[in-house]
Amino acid sequence: xxxxxxxGGQLGxxxxxxxxxxxxxxxxxxxxxxxxxAHLCHHFILGNINDYDAVLDFGRQVDRLTIEIEGVNVDALxxxxxxxxxxxxxxxxxxxxxxxxxxxxxYKQHEIPSPEFVVTQNLAxxxxxxxxxxxxxxxxEGGYDGRGVQIIDTETDFxxxxxxxxxxxxxxxxxxxxxxxxxxxxxxxxAIYPAVDMMVDPYKNQLDYQVCPxxxxxxxxxxxxxxxxxLVQAFKSPGLFAVEMLIDRGGDVWVNxxxxxxxxxxxxxxxxxxxxxxxxxxxxxxxxxxxNPDAISPSSLxxxxxxxxxxxPVHYKGLEEVLKMENTFVHLYGKAExxxxxxxxxxxxxxKDRQELSYRxxxxxxxxxxxxxxx
Amino acid sequence: xxxxxxxGGQLGxxxxxxxxxxxxxxxxxxxxxxxxxAHLCHHFILGNINDYDAVLDFGRQVDRLTIEIEGVNVDALxxxxxxxxxxxxxxxxxxxxxxxxxxxxxYKQHEIPSPEFVVTQNLAxxxxxxxxxxxxxxxxEGGYDGRGVQIIDTETDFxxxxxxxxxxxxxxxxxxxxxxxxxxxxxxxxAIYPAVDMMVDPYKNQLDYQVCPxxxxxxxxxxxxxxxxxLVQAFKSPGLFAVEMLIDRGGDVWVNxxxxxxxxxxxxxxxxxxxxxxxxxxxxxxxxxxxNPDAISPSSLxxxxxxxxxxxPVHYKGLEEVLKMENTFVHLYGKAExxxxxxxxxxxxxxKDRQELSYRxxxxxxxxxxxxxxx
Numbered sequence: 134x135x136x137x138x139x140x141g142g143q144l145g146x147x148x149x150x151x152x153x154x155x156x157x158x159x160x161x162x163x164x165x166x167x168x169x170x171a172h173l174c175h176h177f178i179l180g181n182i183n184d185y186d187a188v189l190d191f192g193r194q195v196d197r198l199t200i201e202i203e204g205v206n207v208d209a210l211x212x213x214x215x216x217x218x219x220x221x222x223x224x225x226x227x228x229x230x231x232x233x234x235x236x237x238x239x240y241k242q243h244e245i246p247s248p249e250f251v252v253t254q255n256l257a258x259x260x261x262x263x264x265x266x267x268x269x270x271x272x273x274e275g276g277y278d279g280r281g282v283q284i285i286d287t288e289t290d291f292x293x294x295x296x297x298x299x300x301x302x303x304x305x306x307x308x309x310x311x312x313x314x315x316x317x318x319x320x321x322x323x324a325i326y327p328a329v330d331m332m333v334d335p336y337k338n339q340l341d342y343q344v345c346p347x348x349x350x351x352x353x354x355x356x357x358x359x360x361x362x363x364l365v366q367a368f369k370s371p372g373l374f375a376v377e378m379l380i381d382r383g384g385d386v387w388v389n390x391x392x393x394x395x396x397x398x399x400x401x402x403x404x405x406x407x408x409x410x411x412x413x414x415x416x417x418x419x420x421x422x423x424x425n426p427d428a429i430s431p432s433s434l435x436x437x438x439x440x441x442x443x444x445x446p447v448h449y450k451g452l453e454e455v456l457k458m459e460n461t462f463v464h465l466y467g468k469a470e471x472x473x474x475x476x477x478x479x480x481x482x483x484x485k486d487r488q489e490l491s492y493r494x495x496x497x498x499x500x501x502x503x504x505x506x507x508x
Numbered sequence: 509x510x511x512x513x514x515x516g517g518q519l520g521x522x523x524x525x526x527x528x529x530x531x532x533x534x535x536x537x538x539x540x541x542x543x544x545x546a547h548l549c550h551h552f553i554l555g556n557i558n559d560y561d562a563v564l565d566f567g568r569q570v571d572r573l574t575i576e577i578e579g580v581n582v583d584a585l586x587x588x589x590x591x592x593x594x595x596x597x598x599x600x601x602x603x604x605x606x607x608x609x610x611x612x613x614x615y616k617q618h619e620i621p622s623p624e625f626v627v628t629q630n631l632a633x634x635x636x637x638x639x640x641x642x643x644x645x646x647x648x649e650g651g652y653d654g655r656g657v658q659i660i661d662t663e664t665d666f667x668x669x670x671x672x673x674x675x676x677x678x679x680x681x682x683x684x685x686x687x688x689x690x691x692x693x694x695x696x697x698x699a700i701y702p703a704v705d706m707m708v709d710p711y712k713n714q715l716d717y718q719v720c721p722x723x724x725x726x727x728x729x730x731x732x733x734x735x736x737x738x739l740v741q742a743f744k745s746p747g748l749f750a751v752e753m754l755i756d757r758g759g760d761v762w763v764n765x766x767x768x769x770x771x772x773x774x775x776x777x778x779x780x781x782x783x784x785x786x787x788x789x790x791x792x793x794x795x796x797x798x799x800n801p802d803a804i805s806p807s808s809l810x811x812x813x814x815x816x817x818x819x820x821p822v823h824y825k826g827l828e829e830v831l832k833m834e835n836t837f838v839h840l841y842g843k844a845e846x847x848x849x850x851x852x853x854x855x856x857x858x859x860k861d862r863q864e865l866s867y868r869x870x871x872x873x874x875x876x877x878x879x880x881x882x883x
Contacts, residue, residue: 150528153521153548156822156840173528175547407835407858422832429804429858447531457797460782465531483782483804 135160136418137195138170139182143466143476144201144395145170147403151411157419162191169467185209192218197418199372200394203231204275219319221418222372222393229368230393233300234273240388243367245360247388248302248379256296263288265301273298305387309380311347312398313357315365316373316413318423323365324413326406326426328357329398329434331377342435342494344487345401345428349380356386364388373414375399397436401481404462405432430483433490435497437478439471445505447471454500455480461497477503510535511793512570513545514557518841518851519576519770520545522778526786532794537566544842560584567593572793574747575769578606579650594694596793597747597768604743605768609648612675615763618742620735622763623677623754631671638663640676648673680762684755686722687773688732690740691748691788693798698740699788701781701801703732704773704809706752717810717869719862720776720803724755731761739763748789750774772811776856779837780807805858808865810872812853814846820880822846829875830855836872852878 134157138145141163149170152159159174164181171177176194180187182202188209192198198213199221210224220227229239240247248269253259259270266288272281272295283293285301294301310333314326327346334341349357361376368374375396377389399410408416408424416424437449446469455463465478480501482493509532513520516538524545527534534549539556546552551569555562557577563584567573573588574596585599595602604614615622623644628634634645641663647656647670658668660676669676685708689701702721709716724732732753740749750771752764774785783791783799791799812824821844830838840853855876857868 146528150525153525153842154837154839156824156842159547172534172550173548416831422828424831425834449531453797456791456799459800462529464529467528467531 134158134197134419135195137162137191137198138174138201139188139191139198139205140201141165141168141170141177142201143169143468143478146173146466147400147464148199148201148395148411148414149173151409151415154412155415155419157415160191160195162187167469182206189213197221199414199418200227203227203393205231207231221370221414222368222374223370226368226370226372226393230391232273233271233390234298236390237300237302239367240364243364245364245367245388246386248305250300250302253294253299253301255298256291256294259285259294259299259301260288260291262301265303267304269302269304270294271300271302273300305379306382307379308382308384309347309349310377310389311349311357311380312343312375312377312396313361314373314375314396314399314402314410314426315361316410316417316423316426317365317368317371318417319371319420321366321371322423323362324408324423324426325358325361326399326402326410327428328354329401331398340397340436342433342491342498343398343401344433344490344494345405345431348487353380353384353386360386360388364391368393371417373410373417397476397479400464400479401432401434402426403464404481405430405483431485431487431490433482433484433494435480435482435494436476437465437480437501437503439473439475439477439503441473443503443505444472445470447477448504448506449478449501450504451501455497458482458493458497458500460484461493471503471505475503509533509572509794510570512537512566512573513549513576514563514566514573514580515576516540516543516545516552517576518544518843521548521841522775522839523574523576523770523786523789524548526784526790529787530790530794532790535566535570537562542844557581564588572596574789574793575602578602578768580606582606596745596789597743597749598745601743601745601747601768605766607648608646608675608765609673611765612677614742615739618739620739620742620763621761623680625675625677628669628674628676630673631666631669634660634669634674634676635663635666637676640678642679644677644679645669646675646677648675680754681757682754683757683759684722684724685752685764686724686732686755687718687750687752687771688736689748689750689771689774689777689785689801690736691785691792691798691801692740692743692746693792694746694795696741696746697798698737699783699798699801700733700736701774701777701785702803703729704776706773715772715811717808717866717873718773718776719808719865719869720780720806723862728755728759728761735761735763739766743768746792748785748792772851772854775839775854776807776809777801778839779856780805780858806860806862806865808857808859808869810855810857810869811851812840812855812876812878814848814850814852814878816848818878818880819847820845822852823879823881824853824876825879826876830872833857833868833872833875835859836868846878846880850878
């Protein structure tokens with residue numbers, strides 16, 4: 134079987150790391166020959182994943198396709214589906230999800246609880262929604278890892294909004310952010326991972342650390358799982374889906390957004406779960422039985438992101454100290470250059486109880502900094 | 509750091525799989541462009557690992573070197589050491605171990621308990637050792653996975669012996685075969701994995717399945733660990749060493765042979781131990797702190813070897829059934845062609861008790877066969 138992956142970043146890298154366990158011919162399309170995944174596949178094709186012809190030519194050489202980022206040329210994937218190629222997730226799902234307006238409309242149409250919203254085409258339209266504040270403004274396309282999202286609490290924040298198609302969402306009084314991963318195979322069977330608590334850095338709007346399993350009362354866990362299953366079934370596509378949800382102070386659950394792919398919130402599954410999210414996606418791609426999403430151990434996960442005011446050849450300060458810590462697993466993404474906020478690696482911690490997991494996550498964060506090499 | 513690996517088989521493949529977690533530039537030398545490791549490194553160099561010039565040229569392009577098989581050109585590695593390259597294990601250790609005569613002499617010299625032996629240069633010499641029988645005849649060089657070993661119980665078996673340099677070892681009344689892996693870093697610090705029980709197929713003289721931890725009384729465990737540590741310290745070289753030992757019915761422990769590299773008997777460490785043997789070797793190669801060799805869970809391991817009377821494009825019969833089994837991890841080595849006895853993959857099983865581990869190892873062996881595709 135020949136499987137093509139659109140994108141060669143760290144998600145592609147970890148997918149290929151897991152592919153080593155199976156007999157599969159791997160192909161990567163990416164326009165950076167030094168990307169994290171470039172040297173780990175059978176065939177690396179230099180090309181733009183947003184270019185119709187590049188994606189079409191690439192797809193015609195493989196049997197099945199998946200993505201590691203939503204920002205790909207969906208028209209080409211649709212054409213490839215017409216030609217008989219299988220795409221995980223389907224081009225239709227990618228079209229819905231890659232645009233936040235259609236993603237929100239999809240939730241509404243399928244009665245998936247998600248914060249109330251209005252669509253704004255430009256800044257002038259945004260300014261007409263004073264009564265809707267406080268709210269969150271999200272660019273329809275191109276946002277990623279905190280970029281393309283702005284909090285609009287009062288009229289004075291309007292100027293921070295986007296002068297481009299976007300959604301304006303009612304602000305939820307957040308008690309907790311969680312993420313949950315659901316796998317769907319070609320037969321429509323599902324496997325669901327335990328939800329994780331996402332501790333988000335309020336300044337960078339980026340994951341600070343996460344803990345699995347999430348600390349939630351059972352009644353809300355049921356609600357989360359029911360919503361996640363209903364949502365992925367509505368997509369009517371095999372694939373792996375990471376659903377980010379907000380729990381408000383009243384205990385209501387709201388879908389924040391969905392990623393139709395392996396996701397940062399699932400990296401702990403490599404060591405902490407019987408079947409990792411990467412293994413699970415390969416099982417779906419190769420028509421293998423779904424794996425066991427259960428945890429071997431509770432875990433926490435710390436992202437290693439480029440420090441502020443540092444750009445250039447990367448230096449992992451404190452790496453040795455973290456490598457000395459027991460039951461702590463370091464993953465570096467092989468990116469030569471660091472930039473402020475850039476995801477450069479992650480660390481997974483296994484421990485028995487939540488207190489130790491949080492304590493050790495903080496210890497890792499203190500010990501290790503992603504800096505630029507001193508000149 | 510640029511690290512070169514001599515050999516591109518499954519051991520190289522799994523080493524490269526682990527290297528994905530670190531920022532290291534990987535190089536492979538192997539004379540088969542379709543070998544299991546070829547597509548997983550930064551630089552694949554086509555060449556013969558037994559050829560002086562090929563190894564020398566390769567080694568000059570990297571900072572450090574390791575091996576995945578002992579049969580390499582040691583002269584070139586010695587020259588590279590003179591030029592300042594670090595080799596793990598050292599060329600001196602490889603020279604001792606790759607020849608069974610010098611390996612046995614090393615054990616004797618360092619008072620490492622190992623079966624009594626005589627050296628035979630040819631069949632005529634072998635036949636002079638009637639009084640030494642029953643014994644095991646082992647070719648000095650070129651033996652691997654059961655090839656190059658013959659049981660000589662009586663004079664009538666002499667004709668099965670090797671007409672080439674070899675050792676003739678007194679036969680031990682074996683109660684148990686175990687293997688134990690010891691890691692040694694550049695500072696001489698050691699980490700020792702729990703010993704594993706090796707269930708050897710007496711017909712093929714190849715590993716049938718293995719269980720970790722070995723079922724041995726504590727007194728003998730201490731003896732095993734003491735011998736293993738003494739042995740690797742005698743080598744005076746950093747590296748990872750797998751020591752195969754025999755326990756006789758009197759409880760005495762004998763070193764059978766040593767592999768100065770990652771080893772089949774350590775594959776279960778990928779899922780069942782905090783730090784896998786592959787991770788451990790990278791930590792040694794990269795001057796990182798040694799990892800934790802402790803088990804997360806007891807485990808068993810089944811090799812997937814090519815069925816008898818099957819040669820040609822591989823078909824893994826029963827793969828789906830094994831992929832459905834809980835807490836069972838499949839590793840296929842990406843070899844296109846199967847041959848009788850060829851190592852094509854392995855399966856690791858996690859379970860709480862020994863009875864279940866053995867039961868499930870047998871279940872995997874029954875469920876899965878490595879056959880050739882039907883024409």
